[in-house]
Amino acid sequence: MVDIHLDGVGHSYDGGRTWALQPMTRTWTSARAYALLGPSGCGKTTLLNIMSGLLRPTVGRIWFGEREVTTVPTAARNIAQVFQFPVLYEGMSVYDNLAFPLRNRRYPKAEIDQRVRTVARLLGLDDHLHRRSRRLDPGRQQIVSLGRGLVRSDVAAVLLDEPLTVVDPALKWTLRSKLKEIHRGTGHTLVYVTHDQTEALTFADEVVVLKDGAIVQSGEPTELFLSPEHEFVGHFIGSPGMNMIPADVVDGVVRVGDNAVGHAVGDLAAGDVRIGVRPEFVRIPAAPTPPGLPARITGVDRMGAYHLVRAEIDGHPLVAKVDTGSWFAPGSLEYFHFDRAFLFRDSVRCGVLVAPGEVGPA
Template sequence: MTQLDIVDVGHTYTHGVDEERWALKPLELTFEAGKTYALVGPSGCGKTTLLNILSGLVRPSQGQVLFDGADVTALPTRARNIAQVFQFPVIYQSMTVYENLAFPLQCRRWDKARIDAKVHQVAEALDLDDRLRQPARRLTADDKQLISLGRGLVRDDVAAVLMDEPLTVIDPQLKHSLRRKIREITEQFRPTVIYVTHDQYEAMSVAQEVLVMKDGRAMQQGTPEQLFEAPSSTYVGYFVGSPAMNFLTVDREARGTVTLGGRPLAVAWDIPENVGEAQVGIRPEYVEIVTEPGPNTFPATLRGVRDHGPQRVLEIEVAGQLIRAKVPREDGVPASEEFLVQLPRAKTLPYADGRLILQS
């Protein structure tokens, strides 16, 4: 496993356009050895461009790519010792599962006994050990994707495993178990993994660190918990979490205090006076339905109810603005359309001009 560094790397597919229009604006990133990272963002945000720069398929317009400190920017893909898992499983159809897993090791001239031990170790982790003698073409798409991943894992010296939307062709009911399996085996084998997806739920469930991208820029990198608890921008707050984070426009009063619909609102930390348009963000999971008035309680009106798996999402109007509360389904629906909500102070974060105000 290898650390990958992106040093001032930027890319444009069209020469001569100004940097604002580059597919990837110059950025610095470190992918630590042995960790799984997800690159997530909407279509066209630059995820594949970044992945292709790491694999060597695209030579960046500027900057350097370092593998354990060595400059690989000019090296082609085959010289980078990476494993790739694509949207569609790429396996040797005419070979058995065993032969597919053994092939990269035969190319490296490992001896038979060592190959055999390694193939069995990886096949067991992938739950494919009972199908080693089967032709690989007979396997289902999710098992074929596991073989693609396994072919990277058998190589102890692989620098990184790059995965590009690997669940695209997987049946929805199998996606959940394949996500879990990928997480388990990357934790066991600890390769450096860069996993591209446009699905924030997939990113949060597979990766230890998630990089949220927008318009060729890295918006925030952090653990799933950091992105959930403290999105650095309203964009990340909307993009990560389901339903999205609530953002409410508030009024600033003297000495950094704020009001919502004319009532005082205590926020996690103070808002300096010199910031732009102020909002507060609160996750639907933290909005509470209460019966007694108290700190940070506001009159609310129920506007809609949606079921969300074992949870229920209440659409609520507070101070003329629509927010969502996510509550356990067994809690039922408030008896009256008019009730009180509480926005717990510690979970109510201040934003100005779309950016989280940093705690001073």
């Protein structure tokens, strides 16, 4: 287990006209679990394949600890990689598939048996060890592939490229918990590619959010939810995502149309901004009276454990997440209050919105 350091690493598939992965310098710390989160085409798999050696970067250098591995082939990097779809020897039993990478490295027979049975127990494969892999359903085959990546104790890192795509949704929650349990037990460095925010937030110690080939923010799941530094993070993380409301700043006062909704903390120049506030931090008092931002209710989605109140202000949507005891009629005018709101300019967070009468961040 070593730190993985990228020094100015970037990749272009068209000779530098466009960048699938914009040049970046970053260290992935040993023994942590990372999630690479972002939409399709944002550079997640490109970054993972550069780490593994399946792809040589257009620019930059890669270090595993004190050893430069930029030109070192995958087989010599001592990593384990799990792909989106099962990669198995279908004629072998589940036991032999799990044991194969250990036998190749001449582990003692007793240790092979112990490690195979431990991983099989954690992944729920105990009853399938003597079955041929071809006789398993695709989801179970992928779990065996996952086990092959986790069974070794000597790898520098385990790289997982959307490994739960073909797994039954009912099993995904269990497997994510098992992955965390295995990670705690082995101390492997895990880098996990996903476009699913739930997978990323529940699994990783640190979530790295990518957009257009660049990292826009990284941090612990709570940090990304509570303090997004970029509009994309606010939008991509959360269900539903962060509200973004166009506003203006004049002499430090933040206005939405004709309504002053608070003031900006910090030295923020006058001009256009967007107010970012998560639905969880939007309140609607029972009595529809100022102060607050007046908005017309357009609908209410009853989600079981909570309601989503949808509204519109100057043609822009606004969503509040409220408890099930609340009731709001479509068409009514209500006053919305923000408990935790940020200001964004050119998509980047530039300040905090403080409600009238308050003196600091919410």
